[in-house]
Amino acid sequence: MNNTLSLTNIRKGYNHGKPNEVQVLRGVDLTVGQGEVVALVAPSGAGKSTLLHIAGLLDTADEGRVEIAGQDVTDLPDRKRTAMRRADVGFIYQFHHLLPEFSAAENIILPQLANGVSQTDAHAQAIALMDTVGVAHRADHRPAALSGGEQQRVAFCRALANKPRLLLADEPTGNLDPDTSDRVFDALMTLVRSTGLSALIATHNLDLAARMDRTVKLDAGQIVV
Numbered sequence: 001m002n003n004t005l006s007l008t009n010i011r012k013g014y015n016h017g018k019p020n021e022v023q024v025l026r027g028v029d030l031t032v033g034q035g036e037v038v039a040l041v042a043p044s045g046a047g048k049s050t051l052l053h054i055a056g057l058l059d060t061a062d063e064g065r066v067e068i069a070g071q072d073v074t075d076l077p078d079r080k081r082t083a084m085r086r087a088d089v090g091f092i093y094q095f096h097h098l099l100p101e102f103s104a105a106e107n108i109i110l111p112q113l114a115n116g117v118s119q120t121d122a123h124a125q126a127i128a129l130m131d132t133v134g135v136a137h138r139a140d141h142r143p144a145a146l147s148g149g150e151q152q153r154v155a156f157c158r159a160l161a162n163k164p165r166l167l168l169a170d171e172p173t174g175n176l177d178p179d180t181s182d183r184v185f186d187a188l189m190t191l192v193r194s195t196g197l198s199a200l201i202a203t204h205n206l207d208l209a210a211r212m213d214r215t216v217k218l219d220a221g222q223i224v225v
């Protein structure tokens, strides 16, 4: 069976004026199997955001191969990369980035409408997802009226709204106090498990990492055991 994500020998540098002065990723090999939830643990500045952006087709590597669901997407033209990102990848960041002028439900409905889903179906999907993470009763409230934990739960629902194959999360509960982080992480895992999604979740928190299927460590630009 194909892996949902396969990264092979990924290299990425930033110039800072000189050719490749900063080598952030130095030959990363990483896979995420179907339905597998992998923790990505890395010291600050190790390149985990860079790696997630390359895996999610938001950035390109200097070298190496990126495959999503068995398809080599390394050299796809921009238009196809964008289409694949929209259809197949869900992103969650440390900060929710919800649209402030729309309600919680609308924030989850809008990306579905952009993907051609009907208003009725998009609304039903939004409520079902919010129900799974315990925020359905906040559907009509704007983000500013929600707690930090509720805002992040809504952001999880938005990331999953278009039924991606792969979820990429960059410190998804890193902005919350420890108790809230724990509960919100539980909600995320419930959502991920209920959809059978494959996920790569970056965290500094080793307790959270231990609740995933497997942990990979990124250090000095490579995956270390």
Ligand SMILES: Nc1ncnc2c1ncn2[C@@H]1O[C@H](COP(=O)(O)OP(=O)(O)OP(=O)(O)O)[C@@H](O)[C@H]1O
Binding pocket: 014, 015, 016, 022, 024, 042, 043, 044, 045, 046, 047, 048, 049, 050, 051
């Ligand atoms: N666009 C860029 N131009 C130049 N250098 C960059 C760029 N983006 C990232 N870097 C550098 O690459 C390194 C890795 O950055 P990245 O954001 O991937 O790390 P990170 O592991 O996610 O860090 P943190 O945990 O602190 O968010 C850092 O040294 C950063 O300064």
